[in-house]
Amino acid sequence: MVRAVRIVAVAALAGAFGGGFVHAATEAYGIKEYPVLSQNSFPDEAALGSDGNVWFTEFSADKVGRITPSGAVSEFPIPTADSQPEGIAAGPDGNLWFTEAKANKIGRITTTGSVTEFTIPTANSGAAGITAGPDGRLWFTEFAVGKIGRVSITGSFSKFSIPTAGSGPVGITTGSDGHLWFTEYQTDKIGRMDTSGTATDYSVPTAGGPYAIAPGPDGNLWFTEANSDRIGRITTSGTPTQFTIPTASSLAYGIAPGPDASLWFTEFGKNNIGRITTSGSITELSIPTADSEPLGITPGADGNIWFAEEAGNQIGTIALPNFRISNVWYVPNRFFIPNISRLQQQGDTTNWMVLAPGTREIADKSGMGLFASRGPVPIGTGYRFSFGSAGSYSYLDPRHASATGKVKVPIVVQLLPGTLNQAQVTWASTPAPSGFVSDVQVKAPGSSSFVDWLTGQTAASAVFGPSDPQYVGPGTYRFRARLRNTVDNAHAGYSDARPITLS
Numbered sequence: 343m344v345r346a347v348r349i350v351a352v353a354a355l356a357g358a359f360g361g362g363f364v365h366a367a368t369e370a371y372g373i374k375e376y377p378v379l380s381q382n383s384f385p386d387e388a389a390l391g392s393d394g395n396v397w398f399t400e401f402s403a404d405k406v407g408r409i410t411p412s413g414a415v416s417e418f419p420i421p422t423a424d425s426q427p428e429g430i431a432a433g434p435d436g437n438l439w440f441t442e443a444k445a446n447k448i449g450r451i452t453t454t455g456s457v458t459e460f461t462i463p464t465a466n467s468g469a470a471g472i473t474a475g476p477d478g479r480l481w482f483t484e485f486a487v488g489k490i491g492r493v494s495i496t497g498s499f500s501k502f503s504i505p506t507a508g509s510g511p512v513g514i515t516t517g518s519d520g521h522l523w524f525t526e527y528q529t530d531k532i533g534r535m536d537t538s539g540t541a542t543d544y545s546v547p548t549a550g551g552p553y554a555i556a557p558g559p560d561g562n563l564w565f566t567e568a569n570s571d572r573i574g575r576i577t578t579s580g581t582p583t584q585f586t587i588p589t590a591s592s593l594a595y596g597i598a599p600g601p602d603a604s605l606w607f608t609e610f611g612k613n614n615i616g617r618i619t620t621s622g623s624i625t626e627l628s629i630p631t632a633d634s635e636p637l638g639i640t641p642g643a644d645g646n647i648w649f650a651e652e653a654g655n656q657i658g659t660i661a662l663p664n665f666r667i668s669n670v671w672y673v674p675n676r677f678f679i680p681n682i683s684r685l686q687q688q689g690d691t692t693n694w695m696v697l698a699p700g701t702r703e704i705a706d707k708s709g710m711g712l713f714a715s716r717g718p719v720p721i722g723t724g725y726r727f728s729f730g731s732a733g734s735y736s737y738l739d740p741r742h743a744s745a746t747g748k749v750k751v752p753i754v755v756q757l758l759p760g761t762l763n764q765a766q767v768t769w770a771s772t773p774a775p776s777g778f779v780s781d782v783q784v785k786a787p788g789s790s791s792f793v794d795w796l797t798g799q800t801a802a803s804a805v806f807g808p809s810d811p812q813y814v815g816p817g818t819y820r821f822r823a824r825l826r827n828t829v830d831n832a833h834a835g836y837s838d839a840r841p842i843t844l845s
Contacts, residue, residue: 371627372661373615375634375651376413380405385650385657387429387471387596387638390671390697392436393453394643394679398650398657399427399440406430406440406451409657411644418455422447429472429482430638432697435495436675439480441469448472448482448493460497464489471514471524471554474674476699477537481522483511490514490524490535502539506531509543513554516699518561518720519578525552525565532565532576544580548572554596557722559603560620566594566607573597573607573618585622589614596639596649599722601669601695602662606647608636615639615649615660629658641695643679645669667691667726670747672719674698676739678747684838685751688730689771692749695724707736707746709832710825712778731770731780732823734835748835753782753823755840763816763844764807769823769837774800781824783836787817792839795821798828807844816845 378385383403391397391408398407404425405417420427425445433439433450440449446467447459462469468486475481475492482491484501488509492500504511510528517523522535526543532552533543546552550570558564558575565574567584571592576582587594593611600606600617607616609626613634617625629636634654642648645667647660668690671679676698683692694704696719704725705714712735715725729735732753739745758764769780780799783792784806795812796804806821807813820841826833 371663373627373630373658374413374661375629375631375654375656375658376409376415378407378655378657379415379417381655383407383655384652385637385655386427386652388640388648388650388657389430389432389438390640390642390673390679391432391438391453392673392675392677392679395453396640396642396648396657397430397438397451398638399430401426401428401652406438406449406457407657408455409648411642415657416455418451418457420449420457420459422459425449428470431472431474431480432674433480433495434474434478434674436677439472441472441482443469448480460493460499462491463499464491464501467491470512473515473522474699475522475537476516476520481514483514483524485510485512485527490522490539490541500539502535502541504533504541505543509533513552513565515555515557515563516721517557517563517578518722520699521578523555523563525555527551527553527568532563532574532582534580542580544576544582546574546582546584548584550574550584553594556597556599556605557720558605558620559599559723561720561723564597564605564618566597568593568595573605573616573624585618585624587616587624587626589626592616595637598639598641598647599695600641600647600662601645601667601693601724603724606639608639608649610635610637610652615647627660629654631656634658641671641697643671667693668749670694672696672698672702672739672745676742676745678745680747682748682750685729685749687771688732688751688754688768689728690751691726691728693724693726694719696721701741703740704737705740707738708834709830710778710827710834711832712825712827713737730772731774731778731825732837733825734837736835750838753821753837753840755821755842757842758805758807761807764805765819765821765842765844766803767806767821768803769799770802773802774825777828779826779828781826781833783822784812785820785839786812786814787819788814792820792822818843
């Protein structure tokens with residue numbers, strides 16, 4: 343069973359394979375921990391769900407858990423006793439899908455907690471990792487029989503052989519090339535499989551027990567090596583590189599892409615969470631609870647990193663430093679999380695990070711042509727754009743028109759210093775870009791509608807007061823603004839209104 347892999351003591355191998363090391367203060371990252379409701383449940387793997395919550399398997403409690411970004415935990419029982427759930431992933435149908443290692447089943451759970459189970463045709467397969475594939479189906483590893491399985495969202499199974507016998511596949515993910523990539527723990531190889539089931543595998547230079555695997559922001563695949571204190575990287579053409587984890591006997595298990603263009607991983611043996619940049623620089627953070635044995639790891643809808651603590655019986659979260667970036671996640675069932683992203687201030691950046699397999703794009707929906715990825719955004723990577731002007735910006739994936747969302751940028755309204763009847767209204771962090779202008783509206787006290795105050799503005803701010811025709815005396819005024827393209831007058835929606843009381 344895969345579980346046996348995790349409790350075997352292994353000797354770490356020494357060596358330098360590139361990359362640097364930084365020891366970061368745990369406090370700087372704001373680590374928090376939340377207890378799981380069931381005692382000794384052994385939280386295992388974790389995944390971001392289409393509802394914006396983090397979902398996790400409870401290996402010893404036969405349950406699937408859910409934790410909200412605020413830390414509220416719920417649990418849902420699996421019908422089959424002693425099922426030993428392990429891997430979990432968001433599916434193309436908006437549900438979560440998980441493996442049941444001992445029950446030899448694949449489970450599906452809705453975001454409201456309803457569970458359905460499907461029996462794997464191969465007996466005692468040792469189902470371990472699972473991922474959404476580019477073909478709209480779920481793909482999973484069969485550790486005990488050395489196969490890769492596939493299941494449709496209606497429960498129809500197929501299985502495919504791996505070239506190397508006795509490979510012991512564990513982790514699986516979709517790569518930026520649209521193929522399935524998986525680890526072969528027992529033969530020290532990384533496998534690649536297309537959606538027809540044709541497989542190729544590649545040897546890892548130094549034997550280390552490849553375990554979990556994830557797509558990286560550089561388009562490569564990144565994997566943990568449980569037995570050698572290394573993080574591996576392999577290109578989609580099959581060229582591997584290895585990076586040494588500074589802490590010996592780390593037992594690196596889980597790995598996932600983060601919103602900071604790095605990979606995050608768990609050190610089961612040393613109670614650390616690691617971060618590795620695409621150039622190989624490694625940072626390690628200590629988990630507050632001793633001997634917590636972190637395992638699964640995933641990005642959360644809040645832009646933080648979430649991980650399961652098997653022995654600690656907790657779910658942990660790491661708050662990343664404030665980069666003035668608002669993260670939007672593109673998950674497998676073509677939903678953006680959050681669907682409406684509210685930036686804190688003008689000039690902040692939105693980062694759309696793709697966790698969905700297949701070809702995805704990001705583009706301005708308004709017709710302004712303000713932003714667009716101008717090509718596919720592969721899984722594990724992201725597209726960023728900084729919004730300097732107030733407004734409500736609708737976006738979509740042109741290839742999947744049902745995938746839409748909004749970015750809302752605030753207008754800033756304050757009393758002009760030294761006055762009580764004048765407002766400083768700021769609708770942009772910088773003057774409008776070439777070919778664009780801002781329109782600003784105001785709603786006066788007692789009025790039921792907004793009227794134009796300033797239109798066609800290239801400046802970033804102005805003062806409103808008694809000299810303006812829209813001023814009607816003391817009371818609460820509300821302001822809103824939008825960005826507009828001067829070529830064809832395509833425009834963003836208006837920003838949320840901001841009030842101010844003038845006297």
